[in-house]
Amino acid sequence: MQLHIVHDTTYRYGEAASLVIQALRMWPASTPGQTVKEWRVTVDGKRLQPTCTDGFGNPVATHTIDRSVETVKLSIRGEVTTHEQHGIHGGANETLPPMFYLADTELTAGNADILALAEASAGDADGAVDRLHRLCNSVRDHVDYLPYQTDAETTAAAAFAAGAGVCQDHAHVLIAAARSQGFPARYVSGYLCPIADAAAASHAWAEIFVPDLGWVGFDAANRQSPDERYVRIACGRDYRDAAPVRGVRLGGLAETLEVAVSIAESTHLAQ
Numbered sequence: 001m002q003l004h005i006v007h008d009t010t011y012r013y014g015e016a017a018s019l020v021i022q023a024l025r026m027w028p029a030s031t032p033g034q035t036v037k038e039w040r041v042t043v044d045g046k047r048l049q050p051t052c053t054d055g056f057g058n059p060v061a062t063h064t065i066d067r068s069v070e071t072v073k074l075s076i077r078g079e080v081t082t083h084e085q086h087g088i089h090g091g092a093n094e095t096l097p098p099m100f101y102l103a104d105t106e107l108t109a110g111n112a113d114i115l116a117l118a119e120a121s122a123g124d125a126d127g128a129v130d131r132l133h134r135l136c137n138s139v140r141d142h143v144d145y146l147p148y149q150t151d152a153e154t155t156a157a158a159a160f161a162a163g164a165g166v167c168q169d170h171a172h173v174l175i176a177a178a179r180s181q182g183f184p185a186r187y188v189s190g191y192l193c194p195i196a197d198a199a200a201a202s203h204a205w206a207e208i209f210v211p212d213l214g215w216v217g218f219d220a221a222n223r224q225s226p227d228e229r230y231v232r233i234a235c236g237r238d239y240r241d242a243a244p245v246r247g248v249r250l251g252g253l254a255e256t257l258e259v260a261v262s263i264a265e266s267t268h269l270a271q
Helices: 100-101 112-124 130-140 156-162 167-180
Strands: 003-022 034-043 046-048 060-065 069-082 088-090 185-192 201-210 216-218 230-234 245-251 255-265
Touching: 003 034, 003 185, 003 230, 069 230, 069 245, 112 130, 112 156, 130 167, 130 216, 156 167, 167 185, 167 201, 185 255, 201 230, 201 255
Parallel strands: none
Antiparallel strands: 003 060, 003 069, 003 245, 003 255, 034 046, 034 069, 088 216, 185 201, 185 230, 201 216
16 A cells, blocks of 8 residues: 555644753655655654664664743655554564563553453464454453543553553553563554544554564554554554653753544555
């Protein structure tokens, strides 16, 4: 598929901020599952290019606004050709060994209930992939998709206890459950081209390391492995490592966000 992505995020401050520093992880890499044809990130209309690669292999750029500012607008315009890989990302060009992703983080630490779910889901599964698909479905069975019930700092244990959350929470719970069963697992940020009348949005899922296959994606929110409708952007141990934007500011009081995303199959680049 040829996917055309338009993503605008506008930060508005209740009072002018005197300093804004943001680290951006917004650049996809070409992989067996996707070929990046065009990708442009701008901050208030000025193009920004990656300046380094973090420890997880994600391109990163940091920008600073050291003047009085009431709004900051981040924009993405991209075109990516995707290829059906049945969820298999593989293991080429990895910066860290799989075992690194067995360690819990604050957001992905399991608890007794998540461990019990993981044990129960193993059942009579025929092989690792089947077992992980069962686990993916079990996570979704227990954690309903309900927006506005959680936030960026909600832990896997808290989302599981609430029985509700969004794709970020499904990914964190699945990662916690998979790690408890000895599978290295990591968080992935990206995009999912919507089906029918579904709203376009950025998305998140998990990748789990399977012997002989490498990293395989599992999207618990949608009960499937990523296909050609997915665009992979960044990965890490959890949301904090792979977040598209993380930053600090001086002043500004309350911060509000306006986000507009459109993702469509297209043969033409956006202007």
